[in-house]
Amino acid sequence: MVNDFEKRFVKARKEYIRAQFTHLNEMQQQAVLATEGPLLILAGAGSGKTTVLINRIANLLRYGKGGDSEELNEYADAAALESLEKGDENADFYAALDPVEPWRILAITFTNKAAGELKERLERMLGERANDIWACTFHSACVRILRRDAEKLGFSTSFTIYDTSDTQSLVKRILKDMELDEKMMPPRSVLAEISRAKDSRIGAQEYLSQARASSDFRRVKIGEIYVEYMRRLFAANAMDFDDLIFFTVKLLEENDEVCAYWQRRFRYVLIDEYQDTNHLQYLLASLLSGGWGNICVVGDDDQSIYKFRGATIENILSFENEFKGCRTIRLEQNYRSTSHILDAANAVIRNNIGRKGKELWTNKGSGDLVSVQVADNENDEAQYVASSIMANYGQGANWRDHAILYRMNAQSRPLENAFKRNGIPYRIVGGTRFFDRAEIKDVLSYMCVVATPEDDLRLTRIINNPPRGIGAKSIETLRTLALENNTSMFGIAADADSYAELRTASIKLRLFASMIEELRDFAKKNSLEALLDEILDKSGYLRALEEKDNEENRDRAENVRELKSSIVNYVQETGDDTLEGYLANIALYSDLDNYDREADAVVMMTMHSAKGLEFPWVYIVGMEEGIFPGTRCIGEHEEMEEERRLCYVALTRAEKHLELVCARQRMLFGSTTANRVSRFVDEIPAEHVKKNIPRGYGFSEKPRDLGFAYKSTAQSRHSVAAPSAVKAPAPAASTAFALGDSVRHKAFGEGVITKMTPMGGDYLIEVNFEQQGTKKLMLRAAAAHMEKV
DNA sequence: CGCACCACAATTTTT
DNA sequence: TTGTGGTGCG
Numbered sequence: 001m002v003n004d005f006e007k008r009f010v011k012a013r014k015e016y017i018r019a020q021f022t023h024l025n026e027m028q029q030q031a032v033l034a035t036e037g038p039l040l041i042l043a044g045a046g047s048g049k050t051t052v053l054i055n056r057i058a059n060l061l062r063y064g065k066g067g068d069s070e071e072l073n074e075y076a077d078a079a080a081l082e083s084l085e086k087g088d089e090n091a092d093f094y095a096a097l098d099p100v101e102p103w104r105i106l107a108i109t110f111t112n113k114a115a116g117e118l119k120e121r122l123e124r125m126l127g128e129r130a131n132d133i134w135a136c137t138f139h140s141a142c143v144r145i146l147r148r149d150a151e152k153l154g155f156s157t158s159f160t161i162y163d164t165s166d167t168q169s170l171v172k173r174i175l176k177d178m179e180l181d182e183k184m185m186p187p188r189s190v191l192a193e194i195s196r197a198k199d200s201r202i203g204a205q206e207y208l209s210q211a212r213a214s215s216d217f218r219r220v221k222i223g224e225i226y227v228e229y230m231r232r233l234f235a236a237n238a239m240d241f242d243d244l245i246f247f248t249v250k251l252l253e254e255n256d257e258v259c260a261y262w263q264r265r266f267r268y269v270l271i272d273e274y275q276d277t278n279h280l281q282y283l284l285a286s287l288l289s290g291g292w293g294n295i296c297v298v299g300d301d302d303q304s305i306y307k308f309r310g311a312t313i314e315n316i317l318s319f320e321n322e323f324k325g326c327r328t329i330r331l332e333q334n335y336r337s338t339s340h341i342l343d344a345a346n347a348v349i350r351n352n353i354g355r356k357g358k359e360l361w362t363n364k365g366s367g368d369l370v371s372v373q374v375a376d377n378e379n380d381e382a383q384y385v386a387s388s389i390m391a392n393y394g395q396g397a398n399w400r401d402h403a404i405l406y407r408m409n410a411q412s413r414p415l416e417n418a419f420k421r422n423g424i425p426y427r428i429v430g431g432t433r434f435f436d437r438a439e440i441k442d443v444l445s446y447m448c449v450v451a452t453p454e455d456d457l458r459l460t461r462i463i464n465n466p467p468r469g470i471g472a473k474s475i476e477t478l479r480t481l482a483l484e485n486n487t488s489m490f491g492i493a494a495d496a497d498s499y500a501e502l503r504t505a506s507i508k509l510r511l512f513a514s515m516i517e518e519l520r521d522f523a524k525k526n527s528l529e530a531l532l533d534e535i536l537d538k539s540g541y542l543r544a545l546e547e548k549d550n551e552e553n554r555d556r557a558e559n560v561r562e563l564k565s566s567i568v569n570y571v572q573e574t575g576d577d578t579l580e581g582y583l584a585n586i587a588l589y590s591d592l593d594n595y596d597r598e599a600d601a602v603v604m605m606t607m608h609s610a611k612g613l614e615f616p617w618v619y620i621v622g623m624e625e626g627i628f629p630g631t632r633c634i635g636e637h638e639e640m641e642e643e644r645r646l647c648y649v650a651l652t653r654a655e656k657h658l659e660l661v662c663a664r665q666r667m668l669f670g671s672t673t674a675n676r677v678s679r680f681v682d683e684i685p686a687e688h689v690k691k692n693i694p695r696g697y698g699f700s701e702k703p704r705d706l707g708f709a710y711k712s713t714a715q716s717r718h719s720v721a722a723p724s725a726v727k728a729p730a731p732a733a734s735t736a737f738a739l740g741d742s743v744r745h746k747a748f749g750e751g752v753i754t755k756m757t758p759m760g761g762d763y764l765i766e767v768n769f770e771q772q773g774t775k776k777l778m779l780r781a782a783a784a785h786m787e788k789v
Numbered sequence: 790c791g792c793a794c795c796a797c798a799a800t801t802t803t804t
Numbered sequence: 805t806t807g808t809g810g811t812g813c814g
Binding site for chain 1: 790791798799800801802803804
């Protein structure tokens with residue numbers, strides 16, 4: 001039975017600690033202070049969850065469980081109580097109860113970028129100590145755990161990581177060797193099936209036996225591929241993304257002392273974006289937090305948009321059942337958007353059934369209406385967005401305050417063209433990663449082979465690149481021999497003389513093998529940077545690029561140089577100069593990590609990539625049935641709900657202005673379609689919308705016969721912005737503006753036309769602006785925003 | 790062996 | 805529309 005003093009002390013302590021977080025709202029404070037036991041934070045979009053996470057960690061470091069415990073510490077006497085009640089300079093000391101060492105905190109996020117931001121904000125708030133907090137992704141946490149004990153799983157601690165394109169090629173290779181048709185067994189779906197199996201913790205052998213028992217031919221084949229896939233990965237001392245988690249779980253479950261070590265270590269485990277975790281990640285989380293039982297997850301079921309990748313909303317929905325004594329806190333106040341935008345988003349997501357239910361609110365005021373705009377075609381759409389952004393820029397907005405979101409990467413091209421011809425700086429996030437470019441993959445493959453010569457996949461990529469006279473035939477023979485002798489292709493190549501089948505190629509093979517051996521020696525004694533130079537030189541890769549001098553190869557050489565600065569950068573930032581460290585880092589790197597929010601440029605990306613970001617102006621393009629929602633989701637209830645969540649995510653990116661744009665007619669993948677306006681637009685109540693839709697194009701209305709009206713796109717191409725003077729073909733355009741004209745541009749200010757070059761029925765002009773410097777513009781587009789002075 | 794040409798298919802993808 | 809992979813020729 002606690003006495004009055006104890007009660008009073010605990011109350012004073014809790015109040016004192018709470019008082020340190022009054023800059024947060026009531027719910028946020030609760031989330032920060034509920035440190036002990038399982039906690040589920042349902043955090044709506046823009047509800048300040050990162051702020052909560054950071055303050056929560058700060059609270060843990062400063063006061064430990066002081067704010068959430070009935071226990072007293074050893075100094076709890078009358079003087080301490082008085083100090084707490086007054087809140088004097090000693091109160092901090094008395095309020096602390098088991099303050100946590102930073103290295104006992106594990107904060108898991110989904111992207112490197114989110115992890116980086118978390119670290120940065122923690123460091124700003126807590127200083128040096130923040131560096132010892134493990135703020136990382138699931139995957140990088142697993143790499144760190146596995147680097148210590150991979151040997152217990154039979155891997156070497158210098159294991160490498162296969163990224164998506166590596167695993168694709170590996171499966172393709174296996175399909176070929178097993179004489180299976182890629183049409184019947186698309187590598188993508190095979191990999192998806194393997195991934196699903198791993199998520200359910202079904203190993204290759206087990207999967208195969210199950211498949212055989214079910215006597216489903218397709219599953220048996222996939223099982224055989226799975227077994228072979230794992231065998232080859234293991235032989236190459238490599239893991240794929242799922243393996244990192246799969247094997248970490250295995251390691252922890254099968255090795256009590258290892259498990260105990262990590263469980264003892266991590267007193268507090270925090271997981272962000274919990275709605276995007278899969279089953280395996282849930283298991284890992286519960287294993288790691290199993291020692292102290294302090295697991296805090298933050299998520300939003302309405303923002304779950306990666307179900308197609310195995311994420312399961314179940315993890316959130318059943319969290320309260322899985323973790324007994326769990327507390328749940330909802331963060332529903334939104335600090336990001338004005339209320340028309342927020343109400344629009346709320347209205348759309350309300351159409352989903354099977355969600356926890358949550359209504360965001362704001363006290364920011366109503367702000368602008370959501371604008372809906374219909375363009376004639378995809379080029380008009382792009383030009384409309386470009387014109388609108390230029391108008392904003394002309395009124396003092398920054399380029400970087402604008403984001404354009406679309407459903408798929410293929411939609412970026414017309415936008416890119418429009419931005420180019422209007423001279424608007426832009427950047428595209430997503431698409432092909434820098435590290436996925438062929439030349440980068442080549443050079444990295446050299447590095448991988450130097451690290452692990454047994455890696456047949458990477459070896460195959462480079463053994464005849466640049467050409468060394470080792471042809472497809474020799475490579476096949478190598479592969480067969482390696483299989484027969486139960487060794488790697490490198491092993492055979494190094495010992496090529498011993499095999500009669502290789503007589504013609506043996507010299508070249510041994511030359512290649514000894515080059516790799518020399519590079520391995522070199523790697524042991526030199527820095528990463530030096531190793532890269534040595535590889536480029538000794539392999540002749542760079543020389544081959546330079547010998548055939550064309551634009552493409554110059555680009556490639558440039559990229560290779562960029563790779564070098566990436567290495568220098570990595571070594572500088574992490575202090576790690578090891579080959580395997582760098583290679584792992586690269587595999588876990590995404591294009592989003594490249595996105596620099598400071599650079600003043602309009603940014604375009606898919607709605608998926610936009611998750612977690614926010615912008616004053618957001619344009620969502622392609623708001624059409626068949627695009628968004630996509631054809632594949634129409635009629636599929638579950639998928640439509642995921643699509644709607646994606647829409648919710650997209651809408652809630654906007655802070656002040658939100659524009660939804662669609663086109664009556666769109667050319668995509670080479671063919672033209674006429675789509676109705678997206679149902680999501682119709683789901684927004686009229687009072688939040690400023691519509692500019694001609695009659696006959698609403699989702700609920702029948703599509704109108706387009707007839708000949710929109711056949712001639714050339715006529716209407718620039719009709720949104722261009723005045724009639726420039727609608728005429730090129731010669732007429734030259735009459736409106738001429739070389740040497742002084743002009744005033746809506747966005748760029750005053751300038752002089754310094755150059756005019758005819759180009760495809762239009763003119764490429766160069767204008768020397770007083771403020772912005774020289775810009776290259778297409779005359780037709782520019783004329784709409786320019787006048788002579 | 791390397792290159793040129795043609796058919797083919799093509800959501801979304803934090804790791 | 806673009807990128808990829810397979811085939812056939814020099």
